[in-house]
Amino acid sequence: MRALALVTLALLASACQGGEALGPDGGRDLGRVDLAHYDAGQACESVDDCDDGVPCTRDVCDERGICVHTPDPLACDDGSFCNGAEICDPSAGCVPGPLRDCNDRNVCTLDRCDEARGMCLHLPRDFDNDGEADARCVGGSDCDDADPLRGTLQAELCSDGVDNDCDGDIDESTCGRPRHDLCEDALDVSAGGVFQIATAGARDDYGATCSGPSREVVVRFTLEAVADVTLRADAAGTTQVELRAGCGGAATPLRCDTGVPGEVRRRSLPPGTYYAFVASSAGPVELTLSLDAPTSPPTNEDCATATTLQPPFALSGSFVGVADELELSCGQPLAGELVYAFEVPAGPPQDALIAFSATSTGDAVRFSLRSDCAASGSELGCVRGSPASARFRSLPPGPYALIVEGPSEREVDFALEVRLEPGTQPPVGDSCAAPIDTPLEQVVHGQLGDKSDQHTTSCGYFYRDAVHRFVLNEPRDVSVDLLAGENGATFVYGALSETCASRFEPPASVCVGGAPARLQRFNLPAGEHFLVVEAVGTPSYQLEIHTSPPTTVVQASANDTCAQAIEIPVASKVVYTGDTSTLGNDVTSIYCGSGATSPDAAFALTLTEPTTLRLSTAGSSFDTVLLVFLDGTACANYPYSCDDDSGSAGTSLIEREFPAGRYNVVVDGFGAHSSGPYVLTIERGPFAP
Structure with a gap:
């Protein structure tokens, strides 16, 4: 064996020497090579040849003439700490990384991510927020962390059978009431x-x-x-x-x-x-x-005692001691009113500009302008806001009454200003008389600052509004996306109807609100349609009207209880419309939607095999709650699945796999006062990612 090894070494040495003397070392070969295949990377002459189209990679042409693409995670940093570090994928570019994990696995701390400080916080366990940590944790002293009225900082109360001060004794001799309790x-x-x-x-x-x-x-x-x-x-x-x-x-x-x-x-x-x-x-x-020093309340509390002033005027006052004598269309009960009278002088029509605000608080206030103080039917407009302001255009000469109202919660100080300007015509979109003609499938921008409150909607309030008009050449499904204010942060309302009138209310119209909001209607007929947009304050807004082929819609009715549930057929997609305001509150759940004690509608669904479902209430006119119960639970207790606001504009969305079985699907409303026209869409997967 040893002899064989020696022979092998000899042969290798002979092969290396080739029988000739070795030449000097040629050093490193820095010349270009002909790469028939780019197994090591793409050949290049300069960095311009190496752009891979991925923004987060650093592209270079190295000394070998080969492109090198190095991921740079810093290029993907979105500046947010709590959503974790972003990742540069060499193919897909910047992708989200895992969320920041602030859980320190210590049950004695309450963990959260503080974006403002860019750090994880681990606060002492204090569930009742009484300033004392749980006594079961090191350094804690609160013997009952679920009751803010128990702890070492509390006084021991007599005869309540509770250790209030957490000293181990109940109703000890030093117990009593806190100071100034009686x-x-x-x-x-x-x-x-x-x-x-x-x-x-x-x-x-x-x-x-x-x-x-x-x-x-x-x-x-x-x-x-x-x-x-x-x-x-x-x-x-x-x-x-x-x-x-x-x-x-x-x-x-x-x-x-x-x-x-x-x-x-x-x-x-x-x-x-x-x-x-x-x-x-x-x-x-x-x-x-x-x-x-003592003061007397104002005397102009009704039409007979109105204070007469001539514009322009500015004044301040107070609602302290003012009674509720008059009724405003946008007013509230138990709120006091004061009355001012002014006159538009003879001559051409004039605009009246009115600004009214609470100066001692930020409460909302209201005012009504009338041509006849005692006749509510002569109201030219009722405005609510914080502050409340409006321009009443081209008022003819004559007397007018201005009724101002404070909040019912407290008696506030206020400021009021009225001035007249040459009469102007209302802008396009201010009323049904001149709606804004709006194209389909385009982003349209508008603003409410020059508009007035001319229309009543079922989901909005006494805010400025604008009227849009669009035309369908054939029956289509329609969805409207609405944004208002900076970054879409202002709550905006939209109401859609086939006719334009002062009131946009069901069943002729459907209204939704949100920040942003999406309004959806199925199978609208050919012809003109009208959209009212209103929002808090005077923001700018944008809307986009999308259309698609009409969907066959099933009208749901008489499905008040789970015993009356409508059977959902086996189909890839089914859309139901109905109205919960005509139904009773038969289903509640403490697990979703603040009890979900509003009126509700019931459906039944049978699955013969595990199925991925998408259940959605998009297009509904109120803040919905979706509840799914296993058959046999009487639509009560713990739901198999539920959702409040995962959909757009306060609507609900459940997308998950359901095992084979029989289920009840319930459309409910948030709290006790959410009901109206609804849409329920049931789709069967699989769905594209």
């Missing part, structure tokens, strides 16, 4: 000013006349002379303030308010001792008591 221990704030009041451990002893936080503390103040009084309660959450002329069950309530903040104001309060009951939904309260 009238007998009311905090004296007669001097006025700002007071920090703890509410921890307070009980609901006196029952406020307005809804809101109920565990109140009590303050009192004594007036030696008549004064205007303002009580304002600020806290981390909602606050409630009620003012009474005394304490106890027989005390007369004077005013109650719940809000952020809660505020009570009274003019010319007589001398005496008064009590205020203050509650908070979260933490201590900062209570401010302001005492000012």
Whole structure:
């Protein structure tokens, strides 16, 4: 064996020497080579030959004359921390990477990704947000992390059978009520000013006349002379303030308010001792008591006592002590009104520009312009906003009444300005008289700043609107995409009808809202159609009207309960339309849609094999909820699948594989007040990625 090895080495040496002396080393060959096949990469003369069309790769022509494409992940960075690091795929380009995983696998921390700070936060476990971490965790002291009224920061309350202060003892001898929990221990704030009041451990002893936080503390103040009084309660959450002329069950309530903040104001309060009951939904309260010189309420509270002014004029005022005497078409109950009269002088028609706003808060206010104050039918327009403003065009000479209304929640200060300008004609799109002719399959831009509120829609409100008109040459399905405001962030409404009138309401029209919004109608007939667009404020907007071949639609009715469910046939796609407002609330679920206690419609579906389904309520006119129950569960308890808002504009979408079996599909609404015309589309997969 050894001899064989030696022979082999000898032969190799002989082959290498070839019988001649070795020449000097030629060094590195830097010349170009002829690559018949690009196994190592594409041949190139310069970097211009190496563009692979993938933006995130760095393309170079190396010293061998071969293209090299190096992925550069930094080129894909979208600047967002929480969505993880993007990846440069050599073929597909920039693709999303895995989401940032902030889970530290520690049950004693609450983990979240903070985009603003670009970091993962791991906060102490404090589910009840009372400022104390769970006692089961290192450093924690809260013995009941589900109850914000239990913890070492709380006072021990007597006779409630609960260890309120987490010291291991129940109702110990040092127990009691927190300070200022009863009238007998009311905090004296007669001097006025700002007071920090703890509410921890307070009980609901006196029952406020307005809804809101109920565990109140009590303050009192004594007036030696008549004064205007303002009580304002600020806290981390909602606050409630009620003012009474005394304490106890027989005390007369004077005013109650719940809000952020809660505020009570009274003019010319007589001398005496008064009590205020203050509650908070979260933490201590900062209570401010302001005492000012007495004032009298305005006298122009009805048409007979209207204050007459001649434009231009600007004034300020207050709704404190103003009663609800008049009814506005866009008004709200229990909100006080004031009346102003002005006249357009003889001569050509003039525009009236009116601006009205709450100056002490950001609350919405309203006003109505009429040619006859006492005749609601003479209303020229009713405007709501924060602020509320409008231009009433080309008013003929004569008298006019302006009725302004504050919010019902609180009595606010306000500013009002009215001026006249030469009369103008309304812009195209302001009414049905001159709609905007709109092409199909094109992005169309518009703006609401020069429009007025001329139309009532079933899903919108008292906002400025614009009217568009489009024509179909044959029956088509129609979908309308709507965007408003910067980056589509403004809530926008759209109502579609075959006729144009002051009211766009079912069944003649369908209305949807969202940010953005999508309106969908099936099998619209040939002819003209009208679209009303309205939005909060005065934003610009864009819309695009798409059409497609008409879909056969099945009208659903009498499917009020799961026992009356409509059987869905075996087909690749089925579309139903119906109206839940004519049905009852038979199905609820605590797992989706805030209880889904609105009226609902039921369908039944049988699958003989595992099937991927896409269930959608796109095109519905309200905030829908989709529920899928296994047959035999009586459409109750835990649904097999449910969805609230995965679809566009508050609609619902479920796409998943369902095992073979029998199911009930229920179209419901969010909460207790969502119903109306709906669309249910059932499609069977597989679907393209």
